[in-house]
Amino acid sequence: MKGPASLNRLTIIGVGLIGGSLARALRKWGSVGEIVGSGRSSSHLQRALELGVVDRYELDPAEAVKGADLVVVAVPVAATYTVLQSIAPHINKKVVVTDVGSVKGSVVSDAESALGDRFGRFVPGHPIAGVEHSGVEAAFSTLFVDRKVILTPVEGTDGDALEVVEGLWETAQARVMIMGVTEHDRILAATSHLPHLLAYLLVEHLDSQEEGETLFDLAAGGFRDFTRIASSDPTMWRDVSLTNREALAEWMESYRKRLEQVIDDVRAGRGEQLQALFTKAKRARDRYFPPDEGLE
Numbered sequence: 001m002k003g004p005a006s007l008n009r010l011t012i013i014g015v016g017l018i019g020g021s022l023a024r025a026l027r028k029w030g031s032v033g034e035i036v037g038s039g040r041s042s043s044h045l046q047r048a049l050e051l052g053v054v055d056r057y058e059l060d061p062a063e064a065v066k067g068a069d070l071v072v073v074a075v076p077v078a079a080t081y082t083v084l085q086s087i088a089p090h091i092n093k094k095v096v097v098t099d100v101g102s103v104k105g106s107v108v109s110d111a112e113s114a115l116g117d118r119f120g121r122f123v124p125g126h127p128i129a130g131v132e133h134s135g136v137e138a139a140f141s142t143l144f145v146d147r148k149v150i151l152t153p154v155e156g157t158d159g160d161a162l163e164v165v166e167g168l169w170e171t172a173q174a175r176v177m178i179m180g181v182t183e184h185d186r187i188l189a190a191t192s193h194l195p196h197l198l199a200y201l202l203v204e205h206l207d208s209q210e211e212g213e214t215l216f217d218l219a220a221g222g223f224r225d226f227t228r229i230a231s232s233d234p235t236m237w238r239d240v241s242l243t244n245r246e247a248l249a250e251w252m253e254s255y256r257k258r259l260e261q262v263i264d265d266v267r268a269g270r271g272e273q274l275q276a277l278f279t280k281a282k283r284a285r286d287r288y289f290p291p292d293e294g295l296e
């Protein structure tokens with residue numbers, strides 16, 4: 001394991017679900033001298049302090065990164081540029097900076113313009129782990145255990161910075177994968193961004209009906225399972241949808257085309273086609289997520 005064993009000070013900007021869970025995991029399995037938090041609201045940071053997630057906090061990110069060996073940015077993706085720009089003059093050339101954003105293309109270009117000659121120290125990252133709750137209260141140390149974390153280094157990324165971030169996630173018991181930025185954004189648009197959008201849209205659509213209350217009153221477990229992720233943070237998902245809009249819109253288009261065919265099949269009562277669709281989908285789901293593995 002590469003491990004962040006020699007980390008004296010870790011700064012986490014955005015001590016919410018992901019930032020807070022990483023802090024908790026590193027406390028449990030790593031050896032970090034001090035964890036400093038930063039973010040928007042002092043009451044949330046105070047709560048992080050009370051919960052023992054951070055050792056102290058600074059509202060000003062420039063203050064928070066002073067003396068840090070490693071800085072983790074765990075804010076909604078659209079806030080990345082402002083945060084990186086505010087810390088850039090205050091980090092020395094050895095400091096490694098990483099992020100956890102769900103979209104990598106926009107983060108990489110934000111980091112390039114905000115960090116300038118320190119861009120080589122920036123390692124873009126994305127843990128494929130989460131729950132529908134947000135904020136530090138929802139953070140827990142085992143969130144990343146056996147989960148994948150995708151790192152998307154680019155041509156200018158320093159090899160030793162990459163190793164530090166690999167070690168960080170391995171300490172949190174995650175499995176690190178390296179992938180290209182464009183590939184990451186295309187794949188995650190299909191498997192994460194599209195399903196979130198569909199879940200939000202279904203809930204909003206039914207809730208907008210005059211008989212909305214009756215509909216929800218009679219909704220059972222299947223509806224709950226399908227729409228669980230519509231309880232996720234709207235700001236995060238607005239940012240994801242905007243910053244990965246091309247890849248997301250492409251998947252939405254191809255899904256719409258398939259949906260239109262299925263609407264035709266349903267209207268025309270084509271049982272054979274529907275049977276084939278459900279059978280194929282069930283086989284695929286059971287293969288990728290064996291039933292005894294449980295749901296996410």
Ligand code: NAP
Nearest residue numbers: 014015016017018039040041075077079101102130134135
């Ligand atoms: P979260 O629980 O809402 O935490 C976000 C944190 O960022 C909060 O502490 C918030 O502070 C802070 N923040 C928001 N805007 C800020 C700004 N402009 N400047 C400084 N701090 C700011 O969200 P999360 O779920 O941890 O998500 C954080 C990042 O992880 C996002 O980029 C998301 O794409 C990525 N991610 C999320 C998941 C998931 O399932 N949730 C999974 C993988 C990756 P306040 O509380 O004071 O507003």
